[in-house]
Amino acid sequence: MELPEELIVDILKRLPPKSLVRFRCVCKPWCSLIKSPSFVRALLKKNRAMFQSELGTSTRVILSRYCDTLLSMESENNNVVGTVELDFALVRNLPYYVKGHSDGLLCVVINDGIEGVAVIYNPTIQEYRKLPSPQNFRSTREVLGLGYDASIDDYKVVRVPSNYCRLKVTGYKPQVEVLELKTNFWRKIPDEDTPPFFIEHIFQSTEVNGGLYWMAEDHDSGRCLILRFDLADEKFKVVPPPPDESGRSIAWIGSLKDHLCVVHTRRLSDVHVWGTKDDKNWSKIITTAKFPRIPTKDPFLDSFRYMPLSFTKKGAVLMSVGGERFVTLDTKDNTFEHVDIKGANHWLQETVYCETLVSPGGGVNPTESAAGLGSDVGASEEEDQSDGESASNSLRQLLLGLKREVHNLLACTVSHGNIRGAD
Numbered sequence: 001m002e003l004p005e006e007l008i009v010d011i012l013k014r015l016p017p018k019s020l021v022r023f024r025c026v027c028k029p030w031c032s033l034i035k036s037p038s039f040v041r042a043l044l045k046k047n048r049a050m051f052q053s054e055l056g057t058s059t060r061v062i063l064s065r066y067c068d069t070l071l072s073m074e075s076e077n078n079n080v081v082g083t084v085e086l087d088f089a090l091v092r093n094l095p096y097y098v099k100g101h102s103d104g105l106l107c108v109v110i111n112d113g114i115e116g117v118a119v120i121y122n123p124t125i126q127e128y129r130k131l132p133s134p135q136n137f138r139s140t141r142e143v144l145g146l147g148y149d150a151s152i153d154d155y156k157v158v159r160v161p162s163n164y165c166r167l168k169v170t171g172y173k174p175q176v177e178v179l180e181l182k183t184n185f186w187r188k189i190p191d192e193d194t195p196p197f198f199i200e201h202i203f204q205s206t207e208v209n210g211g212l213y214w215m216a217e218d219h220d221s222g223r224c225l226i227l228r229f230d231l232a233d234e235k236f237k238v239v240p241p242p243p244d245e246s247g248r249s250i251a252w253i254g255s256l257k258d259h260l261c262v263v264h265t266r267r268l269s270d271v272h273v274w275g276t277k278d279d280k281n282w283s284k285i286i287t288t289a290k291f292p293r294i295p296t297k298d299p300f301l302d303s304f305r306y307m308p309l310s311f312t313k314k315g316a317v318l319m320s321v322g323g324e325r326f327v328t329l330d331t332k333d334n335t336f337e338h339v340d341i342k343g344a345n346h347w348l349q350e351t352v353y354c355e356t357l358v359s360p361g362g363g364v365n366p367t368e369s370a371a372g373l374g375s376d377v378g379a380s381e382e383e384d385q386s387d388g389e390s391a392s393n394s395l396r397q398l399l400l401g402l403k404r405e406v407h408n409l410l411a412c413t414v415s416h417g418n419i420r421g422a423d
Contacts, residue, residue, distance in 0.1 A: 009033065013042055017058075017104075017124045017355040040357045044103060051354040053257065058355050059310050061318075062086070062106070062123065063347035064098050071344050072123065079328060083343040086123050087371040098349055100146035100205035100212070102155055104356030107146040111139045118144060118157070120181065120360035123353075127367040129360045134159055134177050134186040141165055145205030145212040149231040154362060155181045156231055158205070158212055163198035174198065178234060181362035195236040197227055204351065206253055208260045209277060213239070215253045224250040226262065228279065242274035242282040252307045254352075256317075261285065263306065271306050286317065288334050309352050320350050 003011075012020060012034065020043075024031040033039055047058035061073040063083070070086040095111040099118075106121045116139025121128040142165070145158045161174030176194050177186045197216040206213040212229045226239040241250060244264055252263040259275030273286035286308065305322035308329075312318055316328040318339070326339035361367040 009039075013039070013046070017043065017047070017357055020357060021125050034357065037363060040359075044356050044358060047354050047356055048103070051257070053311055060123075060353055060355055061309060062098070062351045062353060063344055064096065064349040064351065065347050067093055067095055070123070071347070073341065073344075079337050080340045081326070081342065083341060085343075087126065088121065088123070088128070089371065090119065090128065095140055097140050097202065098204060098351045099142075099144040100207065101351055101353045102146045102148050102207050103358050104354050105146060105155065105358055105360055106351065106353060107144055107157055109140050109142060109144060116140060116142070118142075120146070120155075120157070121370060122356070122358060122360050123370075124355045125357055125359070126370040127360055128370050129365060129367045131157065131179060132185065134179075138162070138165055138169065141168075141201045143199045143201050143203070143214070145207070145214070145229065147205070147207040147210075147212045147231045149180075150210065151232045152180070154183075157181070158229055158231075159186070160214065160229070161194065161198045162201050163217070164201045166198045176229075176236075181360070182364045184365055189234055193235060195227060197225070199227070202349075204349070206255050206260065208255045209258065211279075213253055213260060215250060226250070226253060226260075237279075239276075239279045242272075242276075242284075251305070254307065254309075256285065256308055256310075259285070261308065263308075273308055286329065286331060288329065288336075307350075309350060323347060323350070 012023070012030075015023075020034050024034050050058045053059070063071040063073065065071065069092055070088055071083040072086055073081050074084050091108065091110055094113075096108055098106050098108050100107045104122055104124055106123065107118065108121050109116055109118050115133055115137050118131040118133065118137075119128045120131065141162055143160050143162045145160065146155060147158070148155050157179040159175075159177040159179075161176070165172045166174065174194060175191070176189045178189060179186045195216075197218065199214045199216050203214055210231055212231065214227050215224050216227045217223075218225050226241060228237050228239050229235075230237070239260075242262060242264060250262050250264065254261055256273075256275060259277055260279070261273055261275045264272040264274060271286070271288055272284055274282045275285045276282045306327075307320045309318045309320055312328055314328075314330075316330045316337075319327050319329055321327060326341060327336045328339055329336055359367060
């Protein structure tokens with residue numbers, strides 16, 4: 001018995017993005033549906049709402065390793081997290097940094113030994129595209145950000161002044177440039193709109209509520225400040241920090257759900273995580289001074305290196321400690337637990353991203369397969385669909401996978417009542 005098309009669509013919308021990537025090869029109608037802009041938007045809307053709510057659902061953490069592949073933290077069970085190596089051959093054996101992320105897209109700059117290359121990469125669908133290099137591009141020493149501009153329904157890559165280049169490059173002229181993924185060229189914003197601040201090249205941008213944020217240094221006062229770039233009007237402003245009467249400095253900025261968050265810390269003392277939705281009104285989200293004791297580590301010396309990343313299935317906060325280990329914080333009783341990361345001995349960066357089907361091509365420009373470099377993703381899928389006995393075997397495996405996914409989905413749905421309509 002064939003299922004009605006609208007029921008198939010409803011079921012597919014409820015499946016994880018990685019399953020949907022596999023199911024694109026079931027048949028051409030499914031491939032067209034899953035790639036359609038309306039389906040991608042519907043899934044994106046659902047996953048945005050779930051982002052950072054529960055690690056292991058639509059939320060993933062990627063670990064960047066020096067001259068090594070990216071690792072994805074896939075699941076969390078009793079504070080044990082498994083990792084999967086991402087097949088992104090372009091970064092293998094080369095230095096790289098993740099500069100920013102938005103809706104499942106990562107902006108990665110790779111040092112290829114020449115001028116460097118910036119790419120937009122979606123690890124869920126394993127597609128990427130290279131960006132044209134702006135003038136005088138200085139590889140991984142540059143500071144870039146990535147965000148979605150709802151006013152034009154497009155993603156923007158933003159190049160901002162680099163503190164490394166200010167210190168190391170003779171005659172360096174700071175400027176701000178913007179590239180829209182659909183138009184695919186860099187344009188310079190007016191000099192009068194360039195901020196008098198510089199950002200460290202190791203910092204990622206944070207996207208929240210229509211803006212990109214960085215932590216910058218005010219060289220006059222020597223204190224850190226929060227710099228915002230509005231993605232729609234392309235203007236900068238300094239965001240007033242949370243209230244503080246104890247001389248704490250800003251040690252980190254990032255996001256938790258739809259809040260811009262900062263970590264206020266005072267060495268050898270405590271950690272305060274503040275959040276805001278409007279850049280004006282701050283509320284204290286986390287306060288702790290009970291740091292976990294780790295063998296050979298002084299917990300108080302780490303007190304200024306705690307960075308909240310996401311919530312777990314149990315409602316605890318997953319936190320990185322100085323890029324060396326992970327802990328979870330139970331905010332109810334203010335207790336920490338160590339998290340065992342399987343398959344990861346070292347990393348340089350943590351990036352929290354949302355699994356989506358958004359194409360790095362912006363729906364206009366061609367993309368390439370991250371695994372089979374140089375191949376066209378669309379062409380390879382059509383070849384798979386017409387590949388005789390091999391395709392039949394693949395189809396059987398995919399259908400078995402779909403059966404398992406639907407069984408799990410229905411089991412969860414029954415436990416929560418009747419199936420609700422699609423988003």
